[in-house]
Amino acid sequence: MAQPNILFVMSDDHAAHAMTCYGSRINETPNLDRLADEGVLFTNCFCTNSICSPSRASILTGTYSHVNGVHTLHDGFDGRKQTFPKLLQRAGYATAVIGKWHLGHGGLHDPTGFDYWKVLPGQGDYHDPEMIEMGEKKIVPGYATDIITDLCLDWLEKRPSEKPFCLLCHHKAPHRHWEPDDKHAHLYEDILIPEPVTFHDDYENRAAAAAAAKMRVGRDLYELDLKVPPPEGLSPSERKSWNYQRYIKDYLRCVASIDDNVGRLLDYLDAEGLAENTIVIYTSDQGFFLGDHGWYDKRFMYEESLRMPFVARYPREIPPGTRSDRIALNVDFAPTLLDMAGVPVPGDMQGRTFRSLLRGEAPADWRTSMYYRYFMHNSRDHAVFAHYGLRTERHKLIYYYEHDPMPPEWELFDLQEDPDEMRSLYHDPAYRDVVSDLQEELRRLRQQFGDTTNAWPE
Numbered sequence: 001m002a003q004p005n006i007l008f009v010m011s012d013d014h015a016a017h018a019m020t021c022y023g024s025r026i027n028e029t030p031n032l033d034r035l036a037d038e039g040v041l042f043t044n045c046f047c048t049n050s051i052c053s054p055s056r057a058s059i060l061t062g063t064y065s066h067v068n069g070v071h072t073l074h075d076g077f078d079g080r081k082q083t084f085p086k087l088l089q090r091a092g093y094a095t096a097v098i099g100k101w102h103l104g105h106g107g108l109h110d111p112t113g114f115d116y117w118k119v120l121p122g123q124g125d126y127h128d129p130e131m132i133e134m135g136e137k138k139i140v141p142g143y144a145t146d147i148i149t150d151l152c153l154d155w156l157e158k159r160p161s162e163k164p165f166c167l168l169c170h171h172k173a174p175h176r177h178w179e180p181d182d183k184h185a186h187l188y189e190d191i192l193i194p195e196p197v198t199f200h201d202d203y204e205n206r207a208a209a210a211a212a213a214k215m216r217v218g219r220d221l222y223e224l225d226l227k228v229p230p231p232e233g234l235s236p237s238e239r240k241s242w243n244y245q246r247y248i249k250d251y252l253r254c255v256a257s258i259d260d261n262v263g264r265l266l267d268y269l270d271a272e273g274l275a276e277n278t279i280v281i282y283t284s285d286q287g288f289f290l291g292d293h294g295w296y297d298k299r300f301m302y303e304e305s306l307r308m309p310f311v312a313r314y315p316r317e318i319p320p321g322t323r324s325d326r327i328a329l330n331v332d333f334a335p336t337l338l339d340m341a342g343v344p345v346p347g348d349m350q351g352r353t354f355r356s357l358l359r360g361e362a363p364a365d366w367r368t369s370m371y372y373r374y375f376m377h378n379s380r381d382h383a384v385f386a387h388y389g390l391r392t393e394r395h396k397l398i399y400y401y402e403h404d405p406m407p408p409e410w411e412l413f414d415l416q417e418d419p420d421e422m423r424s425l426y427h428d429p430a431y432r433d434v435v436s437d438l439q440e441e442l443r444r445l446r447q448q449f450g451d452t453t454n455a456w457p458e
């Protein structure tokens with residue numbers, strides 16, 4: 001069988017709970033849902049470090065941040081490293097990345113392993129963005145999500161058709177500061193978007209990190225996020241709700257444009273007879289708080305931020321309507337795509353191919369726990385404390401190891417009893433054995449992945 005084509009569409013900060021197929025109560029995403037209907041949806045796909053550049057480096061290399069060197073937003077990626085596009089290119093694939101890169105520019109940081117690349121510098125702009133095409137800067141008129149899709153369609157049209165292709169379509173949207181296009185500017189104008197159930201979280205019964213974070217919808221959004229001054233005379237609670245409506249509507253308008261544009265890509269594959277032999281993936285570099293816990297942004301190991309949307313269609317192998325609740329990780333993407341392309345998976349990749357999960361199966365020894373680490377300690381803008389932790393199918397254990405001037409702190413959540421993570425049970429005597437088992441598993445995973453700095457005292 002011919003090697004499959006790969007169309008990997010990744011947005012930036014699109015939380016799973018803003019997709020209808022994931023049960024969104026706030027918006028509709030018919031084209032993304034189409035992928036889920038015709039393919040597979042993963043309910044427990046997680047990032048290993050919930051922030052932009054690190055997740056992207058993990059996806060490219062199949063390795064954790066401490067191995068690929070991109071720990072925080074300040075680390076450029078070393079383009080000499082082994083990546084899945086590079087390996088596919090060597091195996092005869094035509095390769096391209098178009099859109100957001102966010103792994104540094106110039107020197108060793110430009111994209112490597114791509115026959116063609118045209119990327120936004122840094123975060124890039126929504127309107128009339130500058131783009132860097134194979135090293136050359138140009139202003140491209142239009143709206144980023146449309147432009148990135150147009151460029152992808154252009155590249156597909158001109159690609160060498162004798163080769164299989166691997167195209168990375170990386171949207172900037174729906175990253176802050178949310179700027180919708182004209183087409184969706186008035187969507188949701190006359191309605192109120194429901195607030196999440198944890199919107200009025202008071203951060204009690206958690207480690208101090210939750211209350212310390214500067215990501216509160218009611219307090220920390222900038223003028224650039226809200227676009228217009230608030231009406232006069234609002235109470236703090238009214239102001240919080242007003243901010244939420246301003247924020248979430250623009251966010252969802254940006255998502256609506258992504259959904260439309262994914263539809264254009266799917267239509268193209270249909271029209272060209274490519275749908276059958278093309279693996280189409282839609283994901284995001286990590287999740288996002290959509291007012292959950294009163295927050296925007298990500299970083300924390302809490303569910304809304306940890307979870308990545310992941311839907312994939314490949315009619316030759318994935319039965320329509322497949323669902324998988326097994327734990328899949330961003331470090332698995334590279335080995336999975338190599339496996340599907342028939343390219344050997346290098347032994348130094350830390351993820352594992354989840355090809356069988358795509359079919360709704362799982363190997364007997366599939367992981368039942370995952371390791372996470374967020375390094376970007378207490379940054380000025382967001383003030384989330386560095387932490388690492390373990391998530392199993394039922395529990396989550398988090399260790400805030402950097403906590404100046406306070407001592408380090410632990411959190412334990414029972415996701416079955418408390419899916420919204422409102423109450424840490426770490427100090428609950430009934431969970432003493434659970435904590436001890438989870439700590440042992442956490443220690444084992446840290447050994448396995450070679451991340452042993454900032455260990456907790458025995």
Ligand SMILES: [Ca+2]
Pocket residue numbers: 012013051052285286
């Ligand atoms: Ca991101």
